[in-house]
Amino acid sequence: MDRVAAAAGVGKGTVFHRFGNREGLMRALVESRVETLSAALESGPPPLGPGAPPAERLGAFFDAVIELASKNVKVMAAFEQASTDRLSSPIYLSWHAHVSGLIASAAPSLDADLVAHLLLGSLHSDLMLRFLKTGETDRLAAGLRSMVSTLLR
Template identity: 55%
Template sequence: MAEGRRERADAARNREAILRATEELLARYRPEQVSMERVAAAAGVGKGTVFHRFGSRMGLMVALMRERAYALGEAVTNGPPPLGPGAPPEERLMAFLDAVAELVGRNKGLLAALGHAATTSSKSSSGKEREDDHAEGPPDGRPVYQFWHGHASGLIAERRPDLDAELLAHILLGSLQSEPVLRLLERGESARLAASLRVMAAGILAGP
């Protein structure tokens, strides 16, 4: 029994070390330079441990984003309004977009890495699958994005059931991975991003 607890504690420490190493590497290097091998070396674990724990580079990036997005998810689901339940849908959507802009502003390297991991999960020009990039599905299949999209589209649909809420939520959130927006975040202009997202959301939610 004690041995089992020790193994679980070791696994938890390894997971935290891998995630911390990934975050530190993303703060110093471009996403395409952060390989699974480099993460393993920085975390002080074997490359096989990283693959066993996270499956692929996409899996690793998603796990790290989940860690950073967990508090936002909790606030959306169980927190006080306007981010949490109890406020009108337009107020909740604005608060949510503000929170997302602040989160991605603090984790711009991770956001870029998620986009890069999705791109490189396709097959290389030689027709062989890249070593780090076992298929994980399209970008909109990522758990964090799925949750964000579901929340935003639900609020849009609640306020404007006459609109294509699913597509409009994709348009709002998909812009977060565009090159111009990533460059904006690199300059520390997350407040500018939040203001623009609010303008777009206000236009969407305005009456016909």
Template identity: 55%
Template sequence: MGERADAARNRHAILRATEELLATHGAHISLDQVAAHAQVGKGTVFRRFGSRTGLMQALLQERAVQLREALESGPPPLGPGAPPAERIVAFLDALSQLAAGNLALLAAHERSCATDRHTDPTYTRWHAHLKTLITQARPDLDATFVAHALLGMFDADMVRRLTPQDDPGRFARSLRQLVGELLA
């Protein structure tokens, strides 16, 4: 049985309200603000997402749907069929684009998941993907560590600092260079 129409509308309204508030106010938004902006009760937000953490996880997961689909069944090099090193670079490029376009969400997600963001479903999926590819490309490396280290580069403040307006490709380019050296 699918989601009730009113529940789906509320979910959509809450996620859109969160996006809009993040865009205008940055990472420091409250669930009261989200509920008011979505024109739902605060209890609706809590019932639907459980917490601020759950809300940020859901929004990140929604933003990452296209990336997940491309990884699973898209064309190479992001999707299956390319050599592991090429897939790693393509994945990190795509993740760089996602991060650059969603800095406020990343910052809010980091703050709300501060106690253990490594258990976030999207993060664990990305980590498993990278770990598998790193193991294939360089079985001599500690793939678990390297995957965490690479994903750790996607700290919102780091991405913001290394993506200056006069050189918006710096972060992705530097990460690509690092991975190239690592996988050489």
């Protein structure tokens, strides 16, 4: 918080007033980086946006999340560390609604709510962070796509 305040040329109190705490600051940083992805999910071209089959959209979603995370490893890791209740974050809630909706459309026999939590939970792991830091994003994305296609078959 001290470094952010100094870089912004404001007092530490101003940063705390705006963001509340370190988690609030990290959440704001992550949300600013997620805006483009959120817009693409809602109204972008297929396969990420509407118009593609659910399984294809879900694969594109995970590809986009991996790409976003690989470009923002430090910010995402800091957010993970600072987050006290990730499951109630607006980003998580939005992503969960998107993923569970696609799963429900593609495979009505699955517990879409639970499977969405499980898939999204895989993004919040030390293993994922390790793959991102070692540059194994292609392997990670391929693994997620394989899981999605197997689940929705």
